[in-house]
Each structure stands twice: as structure tokens, then as C-alpha cells.
Amino acid sequence: MNPDSLNGVKTPKILFFSNIVILSIFLMPIFYLVYRFLNFSTSYTSFFNSWNVLDLVGNTFLLFVFVVLSSLTVGISISIITVRFNISYPKLFFTLSVLPLVIPSYIGALTYISAFSSKGLYVQLFSNLGVTEISGIDGFFGSWLVLTLFTYPYVLLICSTALRNLDSSVEDAARSLGKNKFQIYTQVVVPRLKKPIIFSGLLVGLYVMSDFGAVSLMRYPTLTKAIYSYYELKIDGDPVIFYSSLLIVMALFISFIQRGTDLSKSSKVSGTPKISERSNLGAKSKFFVYLFLVFIIIMSLILPISVLSYWLIRGLISGNSVRAVFGGVVGSLSTSLIAALFSVIIAIPIVIMVSQYRSKFGNFLERIMLSLYGLPHIAVGVSILFITIKIFPSIYQSFTALIISYLIVFLPQAIATGQASMEQVKASYLDASDGLGNSKFQTFYRITLPLIYRGLFAGGALVFLSTMKELPQTLLLRPTGLNTMAVDIWSYASEGLFTQAAFSSFILLAISAIPTYILSTRNLTK
Amino acid sequence: MVFDSLILRARGLSKSYGHESVLNNFNIDIWEGSIFGILGTSGSGKTTALRMLAGFEIPDSGSIEMHNKIIFNNEINLPPENRNIGMVFQDYALFPHLNVEKNIAFGLTKQEQNSGRLQEVIEMCNLTKYKNKIPQELSGGQQQRVALARALAPRPEMILLDEPFTSLDAQMARVLRDEVVSLLRETETTAIIVTHDQEEALSICDIVSVLENGNVIQSATPQEIYLNPISRSVANSVGDPNILKGFSVDGRVETSLGSFVSAYEGALDVAIRPECIEISLNSTGPYTVKECIFYGHDQVISFQNNKGEEFRARSLPSVIYEPGDKICIEISEVTTFPSKN
Numbered sequence: 001m002n003p004d005s006l007n008g009v010k011t012p013k014i015l016f017f018s019n020i021v022i023l024s025i026f027l028m029p030i031f032y033l034v035y036r037f038l039n040f041s042t043s044y045t046s047f048f049n050s051w052n053v054l055d056l057v058g059n060t061f062l063l064f065v066f067v068v069l070s071s072l073t074v075g076i077s078i079s080i081i082t083v084r085f086n087i088s089y090p091k092l093f094f095t096l097s098v099l100p101l102v103i104p105s106y107i108g109a110l111t112y113i114s115a116f117s118s119k120g121l122y123v124q125l126f127s128n129l130g131v132t133e134i135s136g137i138d139g140f141f142g143s144w145l146v147l148t149l150f151t152y153p154y155v156l157l158i159c160s161t162a163l164r165n166l167d168s169s170v171e172d173a174a175r176s177l178g179k180n181k182f183q184i185y186t187q188v189v190v191p192r193l194k195k196p197i198i199f200s201g202l203l204v205g206l207y208v209m210s211d212f213g214a215v216s217l218m219r220y221p222t223l224t225k226a227i228y229s230y231y232e233l234k235i236d237g238d239p240v241i242f243y244s245s246l247l248i249v250m251a252l253f254i255s256f257i258q259r260g261t262d263l264s265k266s267s268k269v270s271g272t273p274k275i276s277e278r279s280n281l282g283a284k285s286k287f288f289v290y291l292f293l294v295f296i297i298i299m300s301l302i303l304p305i306s307v308l309s310y311w312l313i314r315g316l317i318s319g320n321s322v323r324a325v326f327g328g329v330v331g332s333l334s335t336s337l338i339a340a341l342f343s344v345i346i347a348i349p350i351v352i353m354v355s356q357y358r359s360k361f362g363n364f365l366e367r368i369m370l371s372l373y374g375l376p377h378i379a380v381g382v383s384i385l386f387i388t389i390k391i392f393p394s395i396y397q398s399f400t401a402l403i404i405s406y407l408i409v410f411l412p413q414a415i416a417t418g419q420a421s422m423e424q425v426k427a428s429y430l431d432a433s434d435g436l437g438n439s440k441f442q443t444f445y446r447i448t449l450p451l452i453y454r455g456l457f458a459g460g461a462l463v464f465l466s467t468m469k470e471l472p473q474t475l476l477l478r479p480t481g482l483n484t485m486a487v488d489i490w491s492y493a494s495e496g497l498f499t500q501a502a503f504s505s506f507i508l509l510a511i512s513a514i515p516t517y518i519l520s521t522r523n524l525t526k
Numbered sequence: 527m528v529f530d531s532l533i534l535r536a537r538g539l540s541k542s543y544g545h546e547s548v549l550n551n552f553n554i555d556i557w558e559g560s561i562f563g564i565l566g567t568s569g570s571g572k573t574t575a576l577r578m579l580a581g582f583e584i585p586d587s588g589s590i591e592m593h594n595k596i597i598f599n600n601e602i603n604l605p606p607e608n609r610n611i612g613m614v615f616q617d618y619a620l621f622p623h624l625n626v627e628k629n630i631a632f633g634l635t636k637q638e639q640n641s642g643r644l645q646e647v648i649e650m651c652n653l654t655k656y657k658n659k660i661p662q663e664l665s666g667g668q669q670q671r672v673a674l675a676r677a678l679a680p681r682p683e684m685i686l687l688d689e690p691f692t693s694l695d696a697q698m699a700r701v702l703r704d705e706v707v708s709l710l711r712e713t714e715t716t717a718i719i720v721t722h723d724q725e726e727a728l729s730i731c732d733i734v735s736v737l738e739n740g741n742v743i744q745s746a747t748p749q750e751i752y753l754n755p756i757s758r759s760v761a762n763s764v765g766d767p768n769i770l771k772g773f774s775v776d777g778r779v780e781t782s783l784g785s786f787v788s789a790y791e792g793a794l795d796v797a798i799r800p801e802c803i804e805i806s807l808n809s810t811g812p813y814t815v816k817e818c819i820f821y822g823h824d825q826v827i828s829f830q831n832n833k834g835e836e837f838r839a840r841s842l843p844s845v846i847y848e849p850g851d852k853i854c855i856e857i858s859e860v861t862t863f864p865s866k867n
Binding site: 167169170172173174175176177178179180187188191192194 | 577580581582605606607608609610611612613615617619620621622623632633676677680
């Protein structure tokens with residue numbers, strides 16, 4: 001990653017050992033699941049017979065395939081439209097299309113359920129027109145719709161960046177070799193986007209596979225929903241462990257393929273890329289393009305926000321008080337801040353080890369950390385839950401266990417941004433500093449830290465955001481008495497208490513807007 | 527070399543971005559089978575000119591004809607894919623998702639690929655060994671060959687080369703330059719080469735156009751450009767002449783280095799190339815050696831007259847000159863042009 005790194009320089013011992021400790025904590029959930037898996041009291045075949053495993057896996061897979069395909073279609077289309085076509089306000093359309101990214105899947109599901117269920121908004125609004133009953137949006141269709149609408153922005157972000165960085169002199173070359181404008185897209189542009197397309201598609205797939213919020217509210221039986229149902233029944237740990245292991249294996253497989261698509265190679269160009277000019281569209285095609293953009297923005301942004309606003313106002317009119325959501329706000333803020341702080345502190349030694357001392361262990365560490373990124377949150381939560389019950393009862397249902405579980409899942413975000421900012425720390429700077437008489441620690445303090453602190457801050461902000469939206473781990477591990485907004489929203493939504501759910505959702509979105517805005521407007525890694 | 531038919535004619539091509547004019551009334555005539563050079567510094571508009579000929583950039587005005595058929599004017603604009611003009615890009619623009627063979631085959635139809643044309647081009651450009659590699663695995667010189675092979679494969683009417691040797695190191699550039707030129711000559715391909723390198727332009731082109739600030743200042747054979755530049759800036763853009771001020775009366779101009787025949791009257795610039803000044807050691811000579819820079823194949827001697835004015839001469843490396851040596855000079859060739867101010 002960094003060609004200027006100190007090859008062959010020995011890693012300081014303190015760095016090495018702190019990383020060993022971090023690594024073992026991080027691998028613990030997987031090892032524990034493997035251990036439990038090998039020591040089941042029942043036979044494996046009976047799992048398949050008794051708990052409709054194949055159905056659950058099939059459902060999960062079906063949702064995976066459909067959401068990935070639809071997300072890719074929407075995301076790639078909007079990328080090409082906003083980057084390459086001559087439409088009015090391309091930046092505005094782009095920003096509005098990316099915004100649904102901040103809406104967690106359970107809030108998205110909440111808005112569609114609360115709008116279209118039998119006692120939902122649609123029926124209430126049109127009851128005097130004779131509408132009394134509608135079939136509602138739930139199950140596979142509901143999960144597919146909601147997950148597509150709130151995951152396509154990942155595809156849009158990744159593919160539009162890649163599209164913008166495509167050196168268009170290659171397209172000029174293709175034209176000089178006799179290809180027309182349409183052939184350029186099929187033969188040069190899309191093939192060159194193959195890696196970002198696969199990468200973002202699998203990212204969406206991982207999201208779908210690990211999603212708990214949307215499928216549970218939509219009552220679509222997938223692995224994650226089954227894990228939570230069995231946990232709630234509390235009859236026996238085996239099925240929970242079994243499904244979690246299965247989910248982890250599937251996720252690791254997907255993230256393994258995903259990491260095989262090395263994005264850095266495909267987007268790398270020599271020098272500054274030549275920027276392609278926007279192509280003109282005919283009036284008729286322009287109309288359909290606008291229609292498409294507006295439709296997607298209404299479905300993924302305007303409708304959810306309007307529905308939430310409606311319930312919020314109704315709740316306020318009927319006298320919902322702030323006190324009901326206060327506990328959740330405090331719980332969310334405290335857990336998120338602490339998780340963010342610790343993620344930054346832990347990321348520093350790892351980032352330094354990986355970037356500056358490219359030892360074999362560093363490489364190994366990096367690989368492990370990257371593969372942890374795809375871990376389904378609910379499975380990690382389950383593993384930590386059982387570890388605390390069986391091995392460390394002293395931290396069972398404690399704040400510590402909850403934070404550890406968050407960190408295992410979210411630390412890769414802090415590491416990735418830290419790594420990106422670490423690229424600026426050239427080995428020659430460090431040599432120069434050493435040569436001017438600074439100790440290793442002084443060099444870190446005077447050179448490395450000032451160069452990477454913005455990146456670390458950005459990483460912390462990302463972890464803060466993710467923790468705030470996190471649902472399944474909090475549900476499984478929260479100490480008695482701790483509530484977060486995510487938990488509130490989900491519980492109220494499951495019970496059909498839409499006005500309360502909308503209240504918390506609004507506060508959650510408002511608070512997340514701040515770090516999201518900072519992250520999106522400034523390049524914090526440089 | 528004799529060329530008898532015109533393949534491309536561009537007249538009055540202009541282009542500006544906002545208020546900034548990049549190309550101003552650009553005219554060229556390209557003869558079939560010739561290698562044509564456009565020489566200019568960066569920002570002179572040479573790449574814009576090339577991209578207009580290829581069809582990537584739309585001129586604000588002017589016209590382009592190929593084989594006496596209009597391919598661009600204010601009504602017609604033949605898209606680049608139908609111009610049958612090949613292009614070698616400065617950064618090569620090889621398709622990173624295709625291997626060498628597929629890159630070269632890109633502009634060929636299925637029938638053409640199977641007819642043996644593909645193999646022919648690959649062999650012609652010495653790329654057989656590399657045909658299964660992806661561009662990123664190749665050295666700069668090899669990438670350059672692939673770019674040329676790809677452009678040549680569909681047998682274009684002509685090919686345009688944008689600073690083709692700039693990204694290579696000097697030795698590699700020289701080797702490839704020879705290869706490319708002999709390939710172009712062998713296949714009788716018309717070529718336009720855009721370059722900022724005067725040696726490159728002079729050594730490989732049949733005709734050179736000197737471009738400055740979007741204007742063509744002179745188009746002529748390399749010899750003509752070098753020996754009879756029409757202005758001081760052309761003289762400066764090819765070689766590094768001594769420029770002397772003078773005033774011409776009755777066809778003769780007096781300068782600090784002597785008096786010469788002049789085609790113009792009045793205030794003049796006189797350009798004398800360092801290699802046109804022959805020097806010899808002479809203890810009573812009127813000039814004093816100030817500095818001598820040794821290049822191997824030759825040396826450049828800076829010398830002064832008694833007024834302290836400084837000049838440069840180029841001579842063979844055999845004689846050693848030391849600062850302070852007295853010398854005589856003999857001037858074989860001068861060029862004069864009217865002074866601008």
C-alpha cells in the first residue's frame with residue numbers, strides 16, 4: 001500500500017504486543033462460534049431437519065440476489081446520468097440521491113409499514129374515499145423495496161467516483177478506432193467499471209445478509225430474523241449459535257470475494273485523468289431521465305421524510321412528550337461517543353503497524369481487520385453474548401461487553417480512514433525526523449500524528465454514526481436500563497406505535513446529520 | 527522525398543475557451559505518405575490542433591478536408607469514429623481491462639481479426655511475446671508500441687501522435703523514434719506528430735509547422751526552418767542562436783560580429799547559429815574565451831568581444847579552449863529578419 005514504508009525495520013515490541021492483544025479480542029467471537037459449533041449436543045443433520053434451515057438460507061439468498069440486482073441497476077443508472085449526461089442541476093440530483101444513505105433500514109421499513117399497513121397513513125388519509133383495507137407492504141416485497149431504496153446509494157457513491165476518475169482519453173482512443181457513443185459504454189465504460197460494480201454489489205449484498213431491522217419489521221424470515229426469534233424464545237442456545245455460524249460463513253465468503261476485487265488497481269491512472277464531457281440527451285430521453293430520478297428521490301427520501309413528519313406532528317398534537325425519548329437519546333449519544341473514542345485509540349497502533357512497519361504480522365493483521373468488516377452484527381452480538389454468559393459472567397449484560405461488540409464490528413471503518421491518511425506519512429519524513437535527532441515517540445508525536453489526526457477524527461465520526469444506528473447488537477447485549485434511539489424506534493415500530501417511533505427517528509436522523517455533513521463536505525483524510 | 531497528393535487540408539481552424547484563444551486561424555496541408563511535425567511549447571495549442579483533426583474537439587470556425595471531401599465545417603462534423611484517423615495518445619490510453627492482443631484487436635472487425643491482420647500487426651510491432659500481458663505489466667516503451675500497433679491495425683488514412691516519446695527516457699525515446707519512423711515509412715502511413723522537442727521534429731519530419739500562442743508562424747522543411755527561420759521566435763524554437771541587433775542600409779547590416787548581406791532594410795535581428803561560427807586560437811585575436819562547456823560530440827565556447835558582449839560558438843571536441851584564450855572567428859551563415867520593435 002505504501003511503497004515508501006520501512007521495509008525490514010523491526011517493529012517496536014510495545015506495538016507488536018498491543019496488536020496481539022487487540023487481534024485476539026477481535027478473533028474471539030469467531031473462535032468461540034467455531035468452538036461451540038464443534039461441540040453441539042445435537043447432530044448437524046437434525047439441525048437441517050428441525051429448523052427449516054434451507055428455507056431460511058433460501059430466503060436470505062433470494063433477498064440478496066434481488067436487492068443486489070435492483071440496487072446495482074438504480075445506482076449505476078444514476079451514476080451515469082449525473083456524471084455523464086447533460087442534465088440540469090446534476091449535483092443537486094446526485095446529492096438528493098445519495099442522502100437516503102443516512103436512513104437506517106429499520107427507519108425505512110418503519111415509514112413504509114406506517115404508510116401502507118392496515119392502520120397506516122394511506123388508509124387514514126383516504127378512508128373518506130372508501131379505502132378501508134389495503135394489502136400492505138411487507139414480507140419479501142417490503143424487504144426488497146426498503147433494502148433497495150436505502151442501499152443503492154452505496155453503489156451510486158462507489159460507481160460515480162470510479163466513473164469520474166475514468167480517464168476519458170481511453171474513450172477517445174476507442175472512438176478513433178471506429179466505435180460510436182453507445183459502443184463506448186458497452187465496450188469501454190462499463191467493462192472498466194466492472195470492479196467497482198462487483199465491489200459495490202457485494203457491499204450491498206453483505207448489508208442485505210446482515211440486515212436485521214428491515215426484515216424483522218417486514219416479518220420476512222431470514223437467518224438474522226431467525227437468530228433473534230430463537231434468542232427471544234431462550235429455549236436453547238444451539239440454533240442461535242448454528243444460524244450465527246452459518247451467517248458468518250456466508251458473509252466471510254462474500255467479503256472474501258469482495259476483497260478480491262482490488263479497487264485501487266482499476267481506478268489508478270497515470271497523471272490526472274482527462275475528464276469526459278457530458279453527452280447531450282434528446283428532449284424525450286431527458287424527460288424519462290428526470291422522471292426516473294424524481295421517482296427514486298420521492299420513494300427513497302421524500303416519502304419517508306413526509307411520513308415521519310406526519311407521525312411526528314400527530315404525536316406532538318396528541319401530547320407525546322420529549323421525556324419518552326430522552327432516555328434513548330442519552331443512551332445513543334453515550335454509547336456512540338465512547339465507541340468512537342475507543343475506536344480511534346485502538347486504530348492508531350494498528351494503522352502504524354500496517355503502514356509503517358510492513359511486517360508479515362502487519363499484513364496478517366490488515367487482512368484480518370478487512371475481513372472482519374463483513375461480519376454480520378447480529379452474529380458478533382450473539383457470540384459476545386454467549387462468551388459473556390459462559391466465560392466472563394462478570395461482564396454479562398455490561399456496558400463493556402456492548403462496547404467491545406461495537407468495536408469488533410466498527411473498528412475497520414476507523415482503520416480504513418486512518419490508513420488512507422497514513423498514505424501521506426512518507427517514510428522519508430520519518431527518516432528525516434529521526435535524522436534530526438527525534439526519538440521514535442517524538443517522531444510519532446511531531447510528524448505522524450499531525451498528519452493523520454484528521455483521518456482519525458473522520459474514522460471516529462464514522463464509528464459514531466454507525467454505533468448510533470446500530471440495532472441488533474444493542475438489542476442482544478444492552479445492560480438493563482440502557483435504551484438507545486435505535487432500540488426505541490424498532491420496539492415502537494414493531495408494536496405499531498408509529499408516533500413514538502417517528503419522534504425518535506427524527507432525533508436520530510437530526511443528530512446523524514451533523515457528522516454526516518462534516519464528513520461529506522470536507523476531505524478529512526488529507 | 528517527393529509527395530504528390532494532398533490527403534488533408536485544414537483552413538482557418540480557431541478555438542477559444544471563454545476569452546482565451548487557444549488556436550488562431552490554423553492552416554495546414556498534409557501530403558499523403560509524409561510525416562508532418564507540429565512543433566510548439568506547452569500551451570501553444572498544438573494538442574488542441576491535433577484533437578480537432580481527430581474530431582475530439584470541435585473548432586469554433588474553419589474547415590477540414592480529407593481527400594478533397596469536407597469532414598468539418600460549420601455544417602458538417604464527421605464524428606471521430608468515422609474519420610478513419612488513428613491516434614496515439616501521450617499517455618497511450620491503452621485499455622486497462624484488455625490484454626495487449628485485445629487492445630490491438632479493438633478497432634478491427636471479427637473478419638479482419640481472423641484474416642491475419644491482427645497477427646501481422648503484432649509481429650510488425652514486435653509484440654508477439656507480450657500479446658497476453660495486460661498493459662500495466664509493460665514498460666513505457668512496450669506500451670508505446672502497443673499504442674502504435676492499435677492505431678495502425680485498422681489501416682487508418684493517417685495517424686496522429688501526441689507527444690509520443692515524452693514519457694520515455696532519452697535513450698528509449700531515440701530507439702523508439704527510429705522504430706516508429708521506419709514503421710511509418712514501411713507502411714507508407716501519413717502521420718502528424720505533435721512535439722515540443724525540436725530535435726525530434728527536425729530529425730523525423732518531412733515538414734515542420736512551428737506553432738506559437740495558437741498561431742502557425744512557419745511551415746517548411748526542417749532544413750528551411752533551421753537555416754531560414756522567418757522570425758526570431760522560430761529561430762529560437764529550433765536551436766539556440768546568437769541574436770544580434772543591427773541596422774541595414776543598402777543591403778548590408780553592421781553588427782558586433784561583422785557586416786553581413788541582408789534581405790531587409792532598417793532595424794534587424796541577425797541570428798547566427800553557434801555552429802556557424804568557426805573559431806581558431808590566435809594570440810592576437812579580437813575575442814576572449816570566457817567559458818567552455820564540453821558535451822562529448824562537440825563543445826560550446828562562450829566568448830566576449832572587447833565591449834564585453836557575449837556570444838557562443840560550437841566546435842568539434844578536438845581543440846581545448848581555456849578561459850582567457852584569445853581567438854579569431856569566421857562566420858559561415860547568418861539569417862536576418864526585421865526587428866519586432
